Amino acid sequence: MADLEGFRRETRAWLEANCPAEMRQPIRDESDLCWGGRDPVFKSEAQRAWLEAMAARGWTVPDWPKEYGGGGLSAEETKILRQEMARIGAREPLYSFGISMLGPALLKYGTEAQKRHYLPPIARGEIRWCQGYSEPNAGSDLASLRTRAEDKGDHWLVNGQKIWTSYADKADWIFCLVRTDPSAPKHRGISFLLFDMKSPGVSTRPILLISGYSPFCETFFDNVKVPRQQVVGEVNKGWDVAKYLLGHEREMISGFGLGGASASLGARLGPALADDPLLRAQVARFDVDALAFRAMSERFIDELKAGRAHPAQPSMMKYAGTELNKARHELIVAAGGADALEWESERSDGGRVAREWLRTKANSIEGGTSEIQLAIVAKRILGLPGA
Amino acid sequence: MPLYLTDDQAMLRDTARAFMAEEGAIAKQLRHWRDIGCKDGFGHALWRRFAEMGFNGILVDEADGGLGLGHVEAGIVLEEIGRNLTPSPFLVTAVAFVSAVKGTPHAARWLPGVLAGETVAALAIDEGPKHRPEAIAMRAERAGNGFRLNGAKQFVVQGASADVILVAARAEEGLTLFALERGAKGLDVEGVRLADSSIGARLGFDNVEVDADAVVGEVGQGERVLARALAAGRTGAAAELVGVGGAAMEMTVAYLKQRRQFGRLIGEFQALQFRAAHLHAELEIARAAVLKAQQLLDEGADEAEAMIAAAKAKAGSASSLAAREGIQMHGGIGMTDEYDIGLYIKRDRVLNELFGDANYHADRLARMNGY
Numbered sequence: 001m002a003d004l005e006g007f008r009r010e011t012r013a014w015l016e017a018n019c020p021a022e023m024r025q026p027i028r029d030e031s032d033l034c035w036g037g038r039d040p041v042f043k044s045e046a047q048r049a050w051l052e053a054m055a056a057r058g059w060t061v062p063d064w065p066k067e068y069g070g071g072g073l074s075a076e077e078t079k080i081l082r083q084e085m086a087r088i089g090a091r092e093p094l095y096s097f098g099i100s101m102l103g104p105a106l107l108k109y110g111t112e113a114q115k116r117h118y119l120p121p122i123a124r125g126e127i128r129w130c131q132g133y134s135e136p137n138a139g140s141d142l143a144s145l146r147t148r149a150e151d152k153g154d155h156w157l158v159n160g161q162k163i164w165t166s167y168a169d170k171a172d173w174i175f176c177l178v179r180t181d182p183s184a185p186k187h188r189g190i191s192f193l194l195f196d197m198k199s200p201g202v203s204t205r206p207i208l209l210i211s212g213y214s215p216f217c218e219t220f221f222d223n224v225k226v227p228r229q230q231v232v233g234e235v236n237k238g239w240d241v242a243k244y245l246l247g248h249e250r251e252m253i254s255g256f257g258l259g260g261a262s263a264s265l266g267a268r269l270g271p272a273l274a275d276d277p278l279l280r281a282q283v284a285r286f287d288v289d290a291l292a293f294r295a296m297s298e299r300f301i302d303e304l305k306a307g308r309a310h311p312a313q314p315s316m317m318k319y320a321g322t323e324l325n326k327a328r329h330e331l332i333v334a335a336g337g338a339d340a341l342e343w344e345s346e347r348s349d350g351g352r353v354a355r356e357w358l359r360t361k362a363n364s365i366e367g368g369t370s371e372i373q374l375a376i377v378a379k380r381i382l383g384l385p386g387a
Numbered sequence: 388m389p390l391y392l393t394d395d396q397a398m399l400r401d402t403a404r405a406f407m408a409e410e411g412a413i414a415k416q417l418r419h420w421r422d423i424g425c426k427d428g429f430g431h432a433l434w435r436r437f438a439e440m441g442f443n444g445i446l447v448d449e450a451d452g453g454l455g456l457g458h459v460e461a462g463i464v465l466e467e468i469g470r471n472l473t474p475s476p477f478l479v480t481a482v483a484f485v486s487a488v489k490g491t492p493h494a495a496r497w498l499p500g501v502l503a504g505e506t507v508a509a510l511a512i513d514e515g516p517k518h519r520p521e522a523i524a525m526r527a528e529r530a531g532n533g534f535r536l537n538g539a540k541q542f543v544v545q546g547a548s549a550d551v552i553l554v555a556a557r558a559e560e561g562l563t564l565f566a567l568e569r570g571a572k573g574l575d576v577e578g579v580r581l582a583d584s585s586i587g588a589r590l591g592f593d594n595v596e597v598d599a600d601a602v603v604g605e606v607g608q609g610e611r612v613l614a615r616a617l618a619a620g621r622t623g624a625a626a627e628l629v630g631v632g633g634a635a636m637e638m639t640v641a642y643l644k645q646r647r648q649f650g651r652l653i654g655e656f657q658a659l660q661f662r663a664a665h666l667h668a669e670l671e672i673a674r675a676a677v678l679k680a681q682q683l684l685d686e687g688a689d690e691a692e693a694m695i696a697a698a699k700a701k702a703g704s705a706s707s708l709a710a711r712e713g714i715q716m717h718g719g720i721g722m723t724d725e726y727d728i729g730l731y732i733k734r735d736r737v738l739n740e741l742f743g744d745a746n747y748h749a750d751r752l753a754r755m756n757g758y
Contacts, residue, residue, distance in 0.1 A: 264756035292676035299390035378660035
């Protein structure tokens with residue numbers, strides 16, 4: 001315990017000295033997020049400095065082993081670091097699907113060579129990854145995917161199409177589910193492949209969404225050659241890797257339920273509620289749910305770190321967190337009234353409230369719909385008979 | 388501190404779970420006392436067994452003969468009470484009352500009896516059908532060496548069998564709490580059976596005279612004592628609700644795996660699977676909120692009050708959902724007195740009202756957040 005208190009003191013002092021004031025401001029929109037990558041776009045010098053300082057300590061991934069670019073911290077130390085960052089409102093130095101999704105899968109299924117090759121650049125924010133999972137005819141029924149990878153001896157030849165690939169147009173590499181054995185039952189002919197998005201034959205097309213933004217793309221593979229050793233896990237056993245990674249994706253998405261640093265939605269909406277008792281009541285009930293979910297998230301992370309979480313618990317968290325986030329944005333647009341309808345004006349910051357509200361509608365679809373999560377909870381946690 | 392039970396706490400849970408399932412079971416306690424029309428609504432022998440198990444001393448300081456543990460541990464016992472609907476003075480006496488008198492001269496007077504499972508305490512706070520402690524109007528006027536109490540209280544849980552009643556009244560100096568002994572002159576006690584077959588009481592105070600040393604804490608400073616009692620009572624009620632809702636859900640899920648219609652188990656129907664899964668999520672979230680509130684209360688943290696409000700509100704709504712879905716998914720037999728599921732919806736309703744319902748606590752949380 002004394003050691004942990006010492007760690008807390010040192011961490012606090014280091015954060016005070018190294019976290020730029022600008023990086024302690026609440027995140028206003030997507031442009032405030034730092035994604036790193038081969039050609040990183042930094043919004044400011046402070047953003048670059050914060051990433052470099054944290055990466056140098058391995059604190060972009062505090063609980064990964066040091067040899068893979070992590071901080072080598074224990075679960076307790078990681079929690080203290082998070083608490084101390086929250087205390088000063090420090091932003092995450094790096095947003096990364098490499099950290100939240102691919103990294104955990106590589107740590108579990110990757111070879112030693114793969115871990116040493118891929119993980120450090122993820123930790124430093126040097127390679128930006130995207131996820132090639134969904135296809136036009138493989139959404140909730142993901143395992144029916146049809147993108148082919150043919151064994152050509154020294155390489156795989158990939159042909160097919162992915163969809164809803166988040167930021168494919170900005171990503172450097174992709175982790176991708178491909179069918180390597182078309183004759184096997186659908187879950188048993190899938191492999192987990194890594195390749196460079198600059199490979200000849202890869203192209204992307206952003207999809208315009210109802211929010212007016214295009215965070216997702218269609219991604220096309222036309223005779224893409226992928227070196228043989230870039231398979232994670234065993235060939236034709238990629239579904240195990242995929243499912244494991246989905247658990248981490250769901251964990252990450254469930255974090256949307258937390259809604260950033262500000263604990264109380266009502267405190268934020270304040271004046272809009274004064275003359276609207278029914279809306280105030282809804283927001284008050286929402287704040288109860290949000291605070292309770294915050295406790296649930298803390299418990300979930302503590303249980304995960306201690307290896308006590310039920311393997312299907314990410315599904316529960318994903319369901320609860322995303323439904324909560326949708327409810328939050330319904331209340332925010334309702335409180336905004338006509339102001340929240342402006343789509344382009346400077347006054348409305350380019351329709352930020354309306355666009356974010358629409359964006360959240362995808363939360364309960366991406367990473368497995370709410371209905372898929374409920375089915376998983378019903379079967380795997382409650383043990384209800386399967387259909 | 389991680390947000391799950393420590394090994395010691397898990398051991399206490401196992402002990403409490405086995406004890407309550409055996410000695411506090413519905414058939415042995417709730418139905419037994421209900422069916423014979425017991426005027427107390429609980430068994431004194433079981434209350435003494437609680438004492439022997441050490442439960443009654445969980446929140447009592449070691450210097451006073453207790454275990455000196457916290458609200459997490461008290462909540463562990465309460466969750467098991469909730470699971471078995473065990474009628475017991477534990478919540479009001481060993482949790483709320485003990486927290487109120489802790490560190491005052493009243494501890495020496497009352498705690499030995501609580502520790503022995505002999506003494507039962509009650510809290511006289513509510514004056515109307517809803518919990519509104521901010522609006523306590525009962526008067527305490529100076530009279531001689533003490534005070535004279537006039538007014539009325541209701542929803543005084545175990546008020547008809549209590550040896551001591553903690554009464555909240557308004558003196559000239561402000562809110563003041565009194566420890567009133569059983570049988571005071573001018574005190575009218577009407578035992579009232581509630582829907583869950585527990586006994587509440589309506590109290591009438593007609594010039595009830597109390598000594599100055601009946602005051603708990605300082606005259607006019609009763610808010611602090613009341614806050615201790617309510618924080619403990621609300622957190623405890625929330626823990627009991629998680630037990631009530633959790634057991635109701637387990638019964639229901641077990642039923643879904645056993646009842647066949649249309650040639651298949653009804654648990655195969657997605658319409659029921661989704662509702663059961665949603666319910667599971669709600670209860671897990673409530674359980675986390677309750678544990679967080681208990682830990683913060685034990686730490687004496689500033690954020691405890693907000694978390695307690697959220698925990699009571701969330702546990703109340705989640706448990707209530709479990710009880711309602713429980714009856715619906717059981718179908719017709721869920722409406723019969725013979726099946727236990729109907730007992731859960733009754734206890735759930737009483738615990739939801741006790742120390743403030745979900746709306747009250749959502750409003751309270753909103754006010755703490757400045758809106």
